[in-house]
Amino acid sequence: MTDAQYRPGLENVIASETSIxxxxxxxxxxxxxxxxxxxxxxxxxxxxxxxxxxxxxxxxxxxxxxxxxxxxxxxxxxxxxxxxxxxxxxxxxxxxxxxxxxxxxxxxxxxxxxxxxxxxxxxxxxxxxxxxxxxxxxxxxxxxxxxxxxxxxxxxxxxxxxxxxxxxxxxxxxxxxxxxxxxxxxxxxxxxxxxxxxxxxxxxxxxxxxxxxxxxxxxTLHGGANEAVMKMLLEAGTKAGIEPLILEKLAKKERIMGFGHRVYMRKPDPRALLMKEALSVIAKEKNEQELFEMCVIGEHVMKREKNLYPNLDYYAAPVYYLLGIPxxxxxxxxxxxxxxxxxxxxxxxxxxxxxxxxxxxxxxxxxxxx
CATH class of the missing domain: 1.10.580.10 (Citrate Synthase, domain 1)
Incomplete structure (x- = not known):
């Protein structure tokens, strides 16, 4: 078997036919x-x-x-x-x-x-x-x-x-x-x-x-990103704290969870856009607009620094948090x-x-x- 047949992580390999x-x-x-x-x-x-x-x-x-x-x-x-x-x-x-x-x-x-x-x-x-x-x-x-x-x-x-x-x-x-x-x-x-x-x-x-x-x-390379996102937002605390925290993590070569996706490499995850809208609504309802603003700032920082878009977990995490889910x-x-x-x-x-x-x-x- 030759190198041409090998795809680490089976990337772009068609493994099944599906109608789902x-x-x-x-x-x-x-x-x-x-x-x-x-x-x-x-x-x-x-x-x-x-x-x-x-x-x-x-x-x-x-x-x-x-x-x-x-x-x-x-x-x-x-x-x-x-x-x-x-x-x-x-x-x-x-x-x-x-x-x-x-x-x-x-x-x-x-x-x-x-x-x-x-x-x-x-x-x-x-x-x-x-x-x-x-x-x-x-x-x-x-x-x-x-x-x-x-x-x-x-x-x-x-x-x-x-x-x-x-x-x-x-x-x-x-x-x-x-x-x-x-x-x-x-x-x-x-x-x-x-x-x-x-x-x-x-x-x-x-x-x-x-x-x-x-x-x-x-x-952790598949699930758990939504939990890590929320912990990062809580660590930042305020919208003034989110950019320095992300930059500090990037300087330490730490991975910022909630950004990037094996499939959505250079395009937004459409699910994230929908949850962003949902977060805007529920944050306003619960008088937690600063949490929404923190997320938007974090999104802009990652686009500027790494040219990465948020995936679903980035905006689903604060939505779940405001819904009272542990x-x-x-x-x-x-x-x-x-x-x-x-x-x-x-x-x-x-x-x-x-x-x-x-x-x-x-x-x-x-x-x-x-």
Missing amino acids: SYLDVENEEIVVRGYDLIELAKKASYLDIAGLILDGSLPDKEQRASLEENLKSEYEFPKDVMSMLRLLPEKSNIMDVLRTGISAIASFDPELEDRSGEANYRKSIRLLAKVPQIVANGYRSVLKMPHMEPRKDLSYTGNFLYMITGNVPGSLEEQIFDQSLIVYSEHEMPNSTFAARVIASTQSDMYGALTGSVASLKG IDLFTPVFLAARTVGICAHVMEQHENNRLFRPRVLYRGPRGLHQ
Whole structure:
């Protein structure tokens, strides 16, 4: 095998055919089942997008109501799993808690070993119903806080935010949180989705594939950027402090999280632009305009110094902070939103499967003898 065949990190290597999504960078469009995801995020709900991703078409009003009813019917959660999560130490990384919880509930699914499209669809619904509970109550478990029971009188999105914060969200908070879930819902073939498809290609089950995705997203080169962004903003403290802090970090050759993207190299991430608008709105509502101004200054500094644009995590982080979401839950919420996309990729992999088995470019010695 020659050097010409080797692409470190599989950069620009086509690994799968898919009808789920595509990043059209030249036209600055995220195509999901034929639709522009950003346009949908301005008009539709997360459950509309979930229906689109899973079924291949946008649900009408009745189909959307049926999807929500199906999700709420799967809210019941194995009590033994929650009891087990309470045994984890308080210092536990919540992504580890999430990974453990998803792996544990697999054994309670009666269709675990059924790889048919119909069974995989039902498992996707169960996971969409239960992953937000693992995020919220897994966090509460390690902190020895009371669990929050899901409320069927709230919307799917409203219930998720309620279980995290303990407060019923207002309409603006719910709308902005819903929009954030949409832009995190699907993004072609990032590492976590690829990890899920590789696992699924062995004919492993959907829970195992999603568990692998969580492990992938825990890595700091994939997930965690939104948490790091918020910690940097809090360290800066004020809009006067953000530029000197970034310049100091750059001088130390530190990476500024929330900027740059393997795909969006020299163009803005359209999801970041949408979350920037959302941050402007909620910052004004909560009288936190300085936080928004800090972010804008940081964006200008990075464009000037490094010619880099912000990615989704840069503006999603302060949005989540103003919604009252603990920083440790930023990445788990990302995974909860992305669960629908990952499940769709697992279903697609199972329906038209070929085992992933790449080769290597060998650089070691040959011809050795003892």
